Amino acid sequence: MEFKISRELIHELEDLIKSRNDRQLEVLLNDMHHADIAEILDKLDFNEATYVFKVLDSEKTAEILLELEDDLRENILGRLSAKEIAEELDELETNDAADIIGELSQDLKAEVISELLDVEHAKDIVDLLRYDEDTAGGIMHKELVKVNENWNVLTCVKEMRMQAENISRVHSIYVVDDEDRLKGRLSLKDLLTTSSRTAISDVYIRKLNSVKVNTEDVEVARIMQKYDLEAIPVVDELGRLVGRITIDDILDVIKEEADKDYQLAAGISQDIEADDSILEHTKARLPWLVLALLGGFVTVKVLGLFEPAMEEHGKLFFFTPLIAAMAGNVGVQSSAIIVQGLANNSLSGSLFSRLVKEVMLSLLNGLILAIILFLGSHFLLDVEFIIGFIVTIALVSVIIIASLIGTFIPLLLEKFGIDPALATGPFITTSNDICGILIYFSIAKMILGF
Amino acid sequence: MEFKISRELIHELEDLIKSRNDRQLEVLLNDMHHADIAEILDKLDFNEATYVFKVLDSEKTAEILLELEDDLRENILGRLSAKEIAEELDELETNDAADIIGELSQDLKAEVISELLDVEHAKDIVDLLRYDEDTAGGIMHKELVKVNENWNVLTCVKEMRMQAENISRVHSIYVVDDEDRLKGRLSLKDLLTTSSRTAISDVYIRKLNSVKVNTEDVEVARIMQKYDLEAIPVVDELGRLVGRITIDDILDVIKEEADKDYQLAAGISQDIEADDSILEHTKARLPWLVLALLGGFVTVKVLGLFEPAMEEHGKLFFFTPLIAAMAGNVGVQSSAIIVQGLANNSLSGSLFSRLVKEVMLSLLNGLILAIILFLGSHFLLDVEFIIGFIVTIALVSVIIIASLIGTFIPLLLEKFGIDPALATGPFITTSNDICGILIYFSIAKMILGF
Numbered sequence A, B: 001m002e003f004k005i006s007r008e009l010i011h012e013l014e015d016l017i018k019s020r021n022d023r024q025l026e027v028l029l030n031d032m033h034h035a036d037i038a039e040i041l042d043k044l045d046f047n048e049a050t051y052v053f054k055v056l057d058s059e060k061t062a063e064i065l066l067e068l069e070d071d072l073r074e075n076i077l078g079r080l081s082a083k084e085i086a087e088e089l090d091e092l093e094t095n096d097a098a099d100i101i102g103e104l105s106q107d108l109k110a111e112v113i114s115e116l117l118d119v120e121h122a123k124d125i126v127d128l129l130r131y132d133e134d135t136a137g138g139i140m141h142k143e144l145v146k147v148n149e150n151w152n153v154l155t156c157v158k159e160m161r162m163q164a165e166n167i168s169r170v171h172s173i174y175v176v177d178d179e180d181r182l183k184g185r186l187s188l189k190d191l192l193t194t195s196s197r198t199a200i201s202d203v204y205i206r207k208l209n210s211v212k213v214n215t216e217d218v219e220v221a222r223i224m225q226k227y228d229l230e231a232i233p234v235v236d237e238l239g240r241l242v243g244r245i246t247i248d249d250i251l252d253v254i255k256e257e258a259d260k261d262y263q264l265a266a267g268i269s270q271d272i273e274a275d276d277s278i279l280e281h282t283k284a285r286l287p288w289l290v291l292a293l294l295g296g297f298v299t300v301k302v303l304g305l306f307e308p309a310m311e312e313h314g315k316l317f318f319f320t321p322l323i324a325a326m327a328g329n330v331g332v333q334s335s336a337i338i339v340q341g342l343a344n345n346s347l348s349g350s351l352f353s354r355l356v357k358e359v360m361l362s363l364l365n366g367l368i369l370a371i372i373l374f375l376g377s378h379f380l381l382d383v384e385f386i387i388g389f390i391v392t393i394a395l396v397s398v399i400i401i402a403s404l405i406g407t408f409i410p411l412l413l414e415k416f417g418i419d420p421a422l423a424t425g426p427f428i429t430t431s432n433d434i435c436g437i438l439i440y441f442s443i444a445k446m447i448l449g450f
Helices: A009-017 A022-030 A034-041 A048-053 A058-067 A070-078 A082-090 A094-102 A106-115 A119-129 A155-166 A186-194 A215-227 A248-267 A278-304 A309-343 A349-377 A386-416 A426-448 B007-018 B021-028 B032-041 B046-055 B058-067 B072-078 B082-089 B094-102 B107-117 B119-129 B153-164 B188-192 B217-226 B245-266 B276-305 B309-343 B351-379 B385-415 B426-446
Strands: A147-150 A174-178 A182-187 A229-237 A241-246 B145-148 B171-174 B184-186 B231-235 B241-246
Touching: A009 A034, A022 A048, A034 A048, A034 A058, A034 A241, A048 A070, A058 A070, A058 A094, A070 B385, A082 A094, A082 B082, A094 A106, A094 A119, A094 A248, A106 A119, A106 A229, A147 A155, A147 B309, A155 A186, A155 B245, A174 A186, A174 A229, A174 A241, A182 A229, A182 B058, A186 A278, A215 A229, A215 A248, A241 A248, A248 A309, A248 B309, A278 B309, A278 B351, A309 A349, A309 A386, A309 A426, A309 B276, A309 B309, A309 B426, A349 A386, A349 B171, A349 B276, A386 A426, A426 B094, A426 B309, B007 B021, B007 B046, B007 B231, B021 B046, B032 B046, B032 B058, B032 B217, B046 B072, B058 B082, B058 B094, B082 B094, B082 B107, B082 B217, B094 B107, B094 B119, B107 B119, B107 B309, B119 B309, B153 B188, B153 B245, B171 B188, B171 B231, B184 B188, B184 B231, B217 B231, B241 B245, B245 B309, B276 B309, B309 B351, B351 B385, B385 B426
Parallel strands: A147 A174, B145 B171
Antiparallel strands: A174 A182, A229 A241, B171 B184, B231 B241
């Protein structure tokens, strides 16, 4: 039961836009989900999209705004006045509104805030703007239902109905004391099944998880996943209830984190998408390529050291890409396992036992690969026995060293508070290329003595 | 406010286990969250963990079982009788119970099912076992609250209280007709604010998303994220309501999918964790290394074709790892962008425009890198002008070709219904190594004519 955008629909819309048939546009789009409309607008050009956007009702457009691709949203916001933007924000939840304000220029920000109609809402939004976006404060929203521990169930239900009007999902009702300090929670189900004269203090659950405003967002995600929570309250330094984080906020954090690790492993250093501009792609990709190029300079230098081998044992040089590739692949495998283990908090045991395990693993893999290589060098590649022997010995050594480097570097980065995912990708492959080639030719030199 | 396992706690537990002090063990663990206890058990050895597990109450152990690492769970289940396992499953939600039964041997499965006390529960679990684990049916649970459209609010609240007893999170109340066909939904909030004589058919919301039992799990995840749903009902071919999927089920799907893509990009072919056995690691890693090794054989052959260059232009061979590394890195960047774009459904435009964009991007990156390389080869690497010139030309060509291969292959795989993430990692780097070296030496041969 999902909506799919057809080419015909896009054509129909384009025709309606061309003929300025606003009435028909509204009829066509009115029944659609805002996420679907956003998907449609992303397929139109900026002018068409803005036109449609202005035709629609602000109740709908506010939600659409959230779902648009960044560049289209920026473009549309650029064509709205401060007052028009404020009208959109009045319709949104506090954290969504704060996110959009956060994208505006400093001057426009103040102007938009002053145009917000609902003063309470404006206060909440301004409050949220204070927090760092990677913290619980940065992802929480102010919409929540709270009751005083001194009330009874009847007052509580009345209050709750009032408060819940603007909240799409209630989840839990939080219980606070007179100073607004978080004391516990009530479930909707409990409310439905308790007599209306009961005092709240007699029924609420005193044990509940909460996080501080400055807790890192990935930590919040970890806690909510571990304890299987659908919402978690956020408290300030004094233990006062200041906001709430729901599981859909956390979904974004988890996806972003996974995307970031994936991109880092592929040598892409900021969050970019396929449809971003060439300049943004260059900014994200070029630094890693420069790193790899400089690493390449080092491999040229290293190979230069062994130039004397060329005359008699030139075939040795045919194997450098093979050795480098194996070192790179093994290193990336090892570091990816560590990076994921760190991210999922699933690493146990000491560094030493981990390194021992990697050595065992590399020995096993290395020996199997060595047999293939040794046979291959003899039957397929047709090189002298001694060359095949050297390459095989080098392969096993390189695999062991590469896996140790791959294991050690992310753990080291983590120790120094640097994102271990930086270690994967070009960084590991480049350093392993260099080490691998150095080891290979050193072994060759020892055996052949050139 | 999160629990951290201390070394002291583990020691204390180990002492209590040694002295068989069950009473004290229970006191110590009774107040802890099951997720924390699972984390503790994972740190103990199998015998200790099983001992503690048997001391605890089945209400608690059932939930713990779900959170344990696979190997410990397997070990503990192996030491329980069919009846004991059934006791655990009686405490669990249907989909969790079905997941655990799915891990048992065929014989044990039947035996455990026959020992389940709650017949309704057993029927639901058996029903769930029918579905493929990667489909909506495979991740849904049977716990949900449903009411008949012909009831009034009062009957509905009564029924709901009864049904909701075993359900931790109500979310929505589904409305069905006499044939159990899904008609719409009611929110808890609406129930709280509607008079008790109102007919359900007058208040329920008729529009709602649902998925079919055989919808793929990643598709369900996409729909729930797009429409920001916390729960989605699952219907069979006849439109009858058969289950429900909540956002926490989807969280697992999203994480698994992200982990899988990440591991594939790193050349690891099944879902493994750092703490899995060496044999499992070898099974997951070795195939990719063999692929890379065979690719390496091809590079040796390719270089062999250009052996005549060695006498006069031996320095050319110093640059093969550099060229191969650049080709690999560029290819992985391009393919990672495509794989993520496909996963997030955010690719727009034609294949042609995408390839044109990649060429523009590679030209820009390539030119900047070419300048660095050309200057570097002259001032740092001290090679003749002509070699520097050849390497520079080759670099730009290789970057363009590698990015086209990186873009094209995942799109091609997707077209044939193969997971495009397979394209990233060793596959792309290996094929780009080969192409890169071939292009480089072909250009050298054209210019130098050896």
